[in-house]
Amino acid sequence: MSKIWDAIIIGGGAAGLFCAGIAGQLGKKILVLDHAEVLGEKIRISGGGRCNFTNKHSSPANFLSLNPHFVKSALARYPSSEFIKLVASHRIDYHEKHQGQLFCDDSAKQIIEMLMAECVKGKVIIRHPVSVQSLGRDGTDWLVQTQQGIERAKAVVMATGGLPVPAIGATPYSLDIAKQLGLNVIEPRPALVPLSFTAETFGKLNELAGLGVPVRIAAGSKGHRYGASRFNEDLLLTHKGLSGPAVLQASSYWVEGEPLHIDWLGALERPGGFNCDELFNHEENRLKLTETILASVLPQRLAKIFAEQKNLLGKKWAEVSKKDRHSLKELLTNWSVKPAGTLGWKKAEVMLGGVDTKDLDGQTMMSRKHSGLFFIGECVDVTGHLGGHNFQWAWASGFVCAQAL
Ligand SMILES: Cc1cc2nc3c(=O)[nH]c(=O)nc-3n(C[C@H](O)[C@H](O)[C@H](O)COP(=O)(O)OP(=O)(O)OC[C@H]3O[C@@H](n4cnc5c(N)ncnc54)[C@H](O)[C@@H]3O)c2cc1C
Known part of the structure; x- marks a missing residue:
C-alpha cells in the first residue's frame, strides 16, 4: 500500500468513467x-443500443429532485453542448430523433470507447472485476x-x-455507504418504468397490445414529493399494461394509489388545428356512427372499444343524448385510471430518490459532512426525464x- 491516489472512483x-478521464487529464x-x-x-444497452447520450435542450426543468435547484450549477458548468463537442471530436456520428434527443448513428459502444479513450489520455488506472468491501478513514486519507x-x-x-436492471450489476x-456515514437517503423507487393494471381497470384494452397512440398524459400533484407534470408523447398498449414514452415519463411523477390522467385526443389539439369540441359538435357528423367519428382521430380498434364502453357502438351521433356525449368526451379527454403498480427494477430505466442533495454541495458534489467524499450520477436524488x-x-x-x- 505505497501509493496514495488523488481519488478512487x-x-x-x-x-465514474467520465469523471475519471477529466480528473486524470487535470x-x-x-x-x-x-x-x-x-x-x-x-x-x-441504452437508447435501444444507440445511446441517447444527451439532449440539446437539457435544462433544470427536465429533472426531478427534492431540491429542483440542485442541478443548476452542474448543468450550467457542463451543458449538453460541451458533451456534443466531445462526441464530435471523437468523430462519432449522431442524429437528433425527437425533441432534442441525440443518438449515435452506429452504436452505443462508441460512447464507451470514447470514455475509455479519455481515461487512457488521463492515465487512469481501471481495475475490474474487483469487489469493494469497506470504506474507512485514516486521518484525512480514505482507505478502501x-x-x-x-x-x-x-x-x-x-x-x-x-x-x-440488477441483472447487469446494479x-x-x-446508498449503503451514504447511510453508514450518516447522510440522508431519499427512498429509491423505479422510474421511467412501464405501469401495470388490474384486468378490471384495463378492460378490453389488453386486446390492443402493440398499439401506439399519441396522447397527453398527466401524473402527480403539486403537494407530492416531486410535484406534477404532463407530457405529449406516444403511449404504447402492452399485454401487461401501459408503456411507451408517455407512460415512462408519467411513471416518474406517479404516486402509488393515485390515478393517471390520459387525454386520448390532447396530443392532437393545437391552435388553428384539431379541436376536440369541433369533433363533437360538427353538423356533418350527425349521421355518422359514433365509432366512425372516433376513428377519424383514433386508431379504429381503440375507437370501437371506447364507443362500446359507453354503449354507443352502432349508434348514429344524432341519436346520442347530450348526457352520453358529455360522458364520452370525459372518457376520451380525461381517462382517469389507477395503475396497479410498476414493472419494477427489472424494467425501470432509472431510479427516483437516492443520496439527499441537502447533504451534498451542488458546486462539487462533495458530502457536506465528510470532506473528500463525493457522490455523482444516478445514486444522487436527481432523476432526468x-x-x-x-x-x-x-x-x-x-x-x-x-x-x-
Ligand atoms: C435499459 C436502459 C436504457 C437507458 N437508456 C438511456 C438513454 O438512452 N439515455 C439516458 O440519458 N439514460 C438512459 N438510461 C439511464 C442511464 O443508463 C443511467 O442514468 C446512467 O448510466 C447512470 O450513470 P451512473 O454512472 O450513475 O451509473 P451506471 O452507468 O449504472 O454505472 C454504475 C457502475 O457502478 C458499478 N457498480 C455497481 N455496484 C457496484 C459495487 N458494489 N462495487 C463496484 N462497482 C459497482 C456498475 O458495475 C457500473 O459499472 C438507460 C437505462 C437503462 C436501464
Whole structure:
C-alpha cells in the first residue's frame, strides 16, 4: 500500500468513467474500481443500443429532485453542448430523433470507447472485476478495502449508479455507504418504468397490445414529493399494461394509489388545428356512427372499444343524448385510471430518490459532512426525464466533481 491516489472512483459506469478521464487529464492520479466483468453495460444497452447520450435542450426543468435547484450549477458548468463537442471530436456520428434527443448513428459502444479513450489520455488506472468491501478513514486519507488489498486516497467518489436492471450489476452500494456515514437517503423507487393494471381497470384494452397512440398524459400533484407534470408523447398498449414514452415519463411523477390522467385526443389539439369540441359538435357528423367519428382521430380498434364502453357502438351521433356525449368526451379527454403498480427494477430505466442533495454541495458534489467524499450520477436524488437527460446528469455531475478532486 505505497501509493496514495488523488481519488478512487467506485463504479466505472457513465459518471465514474467520465469523471475519471477529466480528473486524470487535470493531472490527478485516479483509480477506478468496478465489480463488473464488463464496464459500461448500461451505456451499451441504452437508447435501444444507440445511446441517447444527451439532449440539446437539457435544462433544470427536465429533472426531478427534492431540491429542483440542485442541478443548476452542474448543468450550467457542463451543458449538453460541451458533451456534443466531445462526441464530435471523437468523430462519432449522431442524429437528433425527437425533441432534442441525440443518438449515435452506429452504436452505443462508441460512447464507451470514447470514455475509455479519455481515461487512457488521463492515465487512469481501471481495475475490474474487483469487489469493494469497506470504506474507512485514516486521518484525512480514505482507505478502501478491496478483495485485492487496501488502497489509500485523498478522496473517494461514489458512482455506483441506481438500482435498475440488477441483472447487469446494479447495487445500492453508494446508498449503503451514504447511510453508514450518516447522510440522508431519499427512498429509491423505479422510474421511467412501464405501469401495470388490474384486468378490471384495463378492460378490453389488453386486446390492443402493440398499439401506439399519441396522447397527453398527466401524473402527480403539486403537494407530492416531486410535484406534477404532463407530457405529449406516444403511449404504447402492452399485454401487461401501459408503456411507451408517455407512460415512462408519467411513471416518474406517479404516486402509488393515485390515478393517471390520459387525454386520448390532447396530443392532437393545437391552435388553428384539431379541436376536440369541433369533433363533437360538427353538423356533418350527425349521421355518422359514433365509432366512425372516433376513428377519424383514433386508431379504429381503440375507437370501437371506447364507443362500446359507453354503449354507443352502432349508434348514429344524432341519436346520442347530450348526457352520453358529455360522458364520452370525459372518457376520451380525461381517462382517469389507477395503475396497479410498476414493472419494477427489472424494467425501470432509472431510479427516483437516492443520496439527499441537502447533504451534498451542488458546486462539487462533495458530502457536506465528510470532506473528500463525493457522490455523482444516478445514486444522487436527481432523476432526468426520458430523452438523454439522465446521461447529461452523469456527465455534468462527473465534470464538476472532477474539477474539485
Ligand atoms: C435499459 C436502459 C436504457 C437507458 N437508456 C438511456 C438513454 O438512452 N439515455 C439516458 O440519458 N439514460 C438512459 N438510461 C439511464 C442511464 O443508463 C443511467 O442514468 C446512467 O448510466 C447512470 O450513470 P451512473 O454512472 O450513475 O451509473 P451506471 O452507468 O449504472 O454505472 C454504475 C457502475 O457502478 C458499478 N457498480 C455497481 N455496484 C457496484 C459495487 N458494489 N462495487 C463496484 N462497482 C459497482 C456498475 O458495475 C457500473 O459499472 C438507460 C437505462 C437503462 C436501464
